[in-house]
Amino acid sequence: LAKLLEVPNDHLLRKMANIGMDKLANNYLLTNEEAAEIALEYEVVPIIPEDSGPDLLPRPIPEDMSLHPTRPPVVTIMGHVDHGKTTLLDTLRNSTITASEAGGITQHIGAFSVELKDGNHITFLDTPGHAAFSAMRARGANATDIVVLVVAVDDGVMPQTKEAIQHALDADVPIIVAINKCDKPGADPQHIQEELLQYGIQTEGMGGDIQSVEISALKGTGVDELAENIATLAEVLDLRAEVDIPVQATVIESQVERGRGNVASMLIKRGTLNVGDIVVAGTAWCKVRSMTDDHGRPVKSASPATAVRVMGWKEIPLAGDMVLQAETESHAKDVVANRVEKRKNRDKLQTIGAMNEVRRETNERESSERAEEKAHRKAVWEYHHGIRSTMPDPLPRKNASDVSSSTPASEASSISVVPVVIKGDVSGTVEAVAGALKQLPDKKIRINVISTGVGPVTESDVVMAGSGTEGLIIAFNVKADKKTLTAAKREKVEVMSFRVIYKLLEDIEKLLTSRLEPLR
Ligand code: GDP
Numbered sequence: 039l040a041k042l043l044e045v046p047n048d049h050l051l052r053k054m055a056n057i058g059m060d061k062l063a064n065n066y067l068l069t070n071e072e073a074a075e076i077a078l079e080y081e082v083v084p085i086i087p088e089d090s091g092p093d094l095l096p097r098p099i100p101e102d103m104s105l106h107p108t109r110p111p112v113v114t115i116m117g118h119v120d121h122g123k124t125t126l127l128d129t130l131r132n133s134t135i136t137a138s139e140a141g142g143i144t145q146h147i148g149a150f151s152v153e154l155k156d157g158n159h160i161t162f163l164d165t166p167g168h169a170a171f172s173a174m175r176a177r178g179a180n181a182t183d184i185v186v187l188v189v190a191v192d193d194g195v196m197p198q199t200k201e202a203i204q205h206a207l208d209a210d211v212p213i214i215v216a217i218n219k220c221d222k223p224g225a226d227p228q229h230i231q232e233e234l235l236q237y238g239i240q241t242e243g244m245g246g247d248i249q250s251v252e253i254s255a256l257k258g259t260g261v262d263e264l265a266e267n268i269a270t271l272a273e274v275l276d277l278r279a280e281v282d283i284p285v286q287a288t289v290i291e292s293q294v295e296r297g298r299g300n301v302a303s304m305l306i307k308r309g310t311l312n313v314g315d316i317v318v319a320g321t322a323w324c325k326v327r328s329m330t331d332d333h334g335r336p337v338k339s340a341s342p343a344t345a346v347r348v349m350g351w352k353e354i355p356l357a358g359d360m361v362l363q364a365e366t367e368s369h370a371k372d373v374v375a376n377r378v379e380k381r382k383n384r385d386k387l388q389t390i391g392a393m394n395e396v397r398r399e400t401n402e403r404e405s406s407e408r409a410e411e412k413a414h415r416k417a418v419w420e421y422h423h424g425i426r427s428t429m430p431d432p433l434p435r436k437n438a439s440d441v442s443s444s445t446p447a448s449e450a451s452s453i454s455v456v457p458v459v460i461k462g463d464v465s466g467t468v469e470a471v472a473g474a475l476k477q478l479p480d481k482k483i484r485i486n487v488i489s490t491g492v493g494p495v496t497e498s499d500v501v502m503a504g505s506g507t508e509g510l511i512i513a514f515n516v517k518a519d520k521k522t523l524t525a526a527k528r529e530k531v532e533v534m535s536f537r538v539i540y541k542l543l544e545d546i547e548k549l550l551t552s553r554l555e556p557l558r
Pocket residue numbers: 117118119120121122123124125126218219220221222253254255256257
């Protein structure tokens with residue numbers, strides 16, 4: 039590496055020591071990432087080959103899709119809290135023909151299918167609203183074809199309505215407006231259409247091309263029409279998928295179930311998933327032992343745009359992970375091992391990067407202080423030798439608190455970081471909570487999510503959040519037993535339980551602000 043960078047060996051070793059790589063033994067083989075980090079120190083920008091080790095990648099989408107069969111649209115319902123999203127989902131779910139016909143019990147698997155009179159299907163995602171949508175999108179899993187924007191006629195456009203519009207526009211997903219609660223006396227749907235105009239949503243009623251339907255999710259009126267509108271839009275979008283290729287899917291949620299082990303719901307995007315297939319998602323793999331549909335009925339295969347719950351995962355995959363089919367078990371294991379290794383390297387690189395940042399800041403501060411002192415000494419010397427007529431102003435006295443309040447470099451260190459552990463009932467929600475926390479404004483106090491997981495809060499979560507740092511555990515729809523709570527008290531770890539995400543953000547912001555007040 040020294041030869042490549044055209045620097046002496048010992049110079050390279052000193053450089054490495056500077057950036058925290060002094061503990062490496064002589065026969066240590068640098069990873070790509072470590073070598074890259076060192077090269078960067080010499081202002082050489084390296085190119086790291088992406089293709090290293092066994093991995094699975096999605097197949098390119100064929101240019102001509104017209105030969106492949108059409109598939110159902112995948113729809114996400116978004117809108118402000120209390121505008122009727124859950125009610126609409128329930129009404130839609132109960133309207134399915136298949137539900138009554140086979141007598142299956144509705145199962146929450148993150149998505150369900152509705153059959154229309156003409157035999158066509160629509161798939162609705164029912165994972166919690168926006169947060170899940172953005173969490174999935176952040177991970178590159180754009181699972182939605184159409185967004186149904188629910189606006190309550192008696193409330194109009196509210197903050198989360200605007201947010202939903204923004205999400206849909208950002209993701210370039212077409213919107214259908216459902217003006218809800220039209221059963222209420224004095225309902226004025228026309229007014230909602232006018233209001234939406236201000237946010238770039240021009241409905242057909244206002245001369246635009248966005249469909250808008252007046253509904254009552256509670257009474258069920260207009261819901262059939264909404265479904266028909268979705269089907270019409272889907273036809274225009276001409277949604278198609280290959281069915282005879284290795285499967286590609288998205289994990290929508292995952293959990294550990296008693297008696298069933300690791301279970302993940304997934305939405306099939308392309309190809310067909312069959313019992314016995316071997317798939318990989320992130321660093322988890324699975325030989326599909328069995329599958330069930332949204333009514334809990336066993337199925338042998340699943341086609342594009344349908345959701346299934348899949349049993350047989352060796353580990354729990356994460357919501358938003360892309361699922362790809364491997365040829366054999368050993369292929370799957372190789373891919374997972376390679377991904378684990380790559381992740382370790384990435385983590386290491388990140389740590390080194392963060393350490394470098396701190397070191398650089400410190401160096402900069404120290405050298406600017408030294409320069410200032412030097413200039414001051416020179417001025418004093420010049421005064422004593424009659425070169426300047428006045429004595430320079432004394433340098434500001436440096437004691438610990440002065441330094442921390444006057445220089446930008448150490449201001450960074452006065453930001454306190456709260457370690458946070460997130461536990462939830464399903465991995466979709468955990469991901470959503472973690473994603474939502476990132477949206478909190480960065481103040482003098484910062485949240486650092488150190489661990490996430492599915493299941494109840496345990497003592498090891500307390501240990502993780504604790505270690506004398508006044509950490510925080512967020513329990514979303516899960517409990518902590520007495521022993522764990524006692525341990526939390528002892529470790530000064532706060533356990534906050536939540537059922538709704540909006541409340542969670544509010545409360546956490548409040549907590550952070552309250553911790554801020556006694557600023558050191
Ligand atoms: P979400 O927070 O968007 O999921 O809203 P919910 O579905 O929980 O609905 C909030 C409240 O509005 C509940 O009390 C519902 O019964 C009520 N609601 C939902 N849809 C309608 C509707 O079409 N008409 C009326 N009158 N009330 C509704």
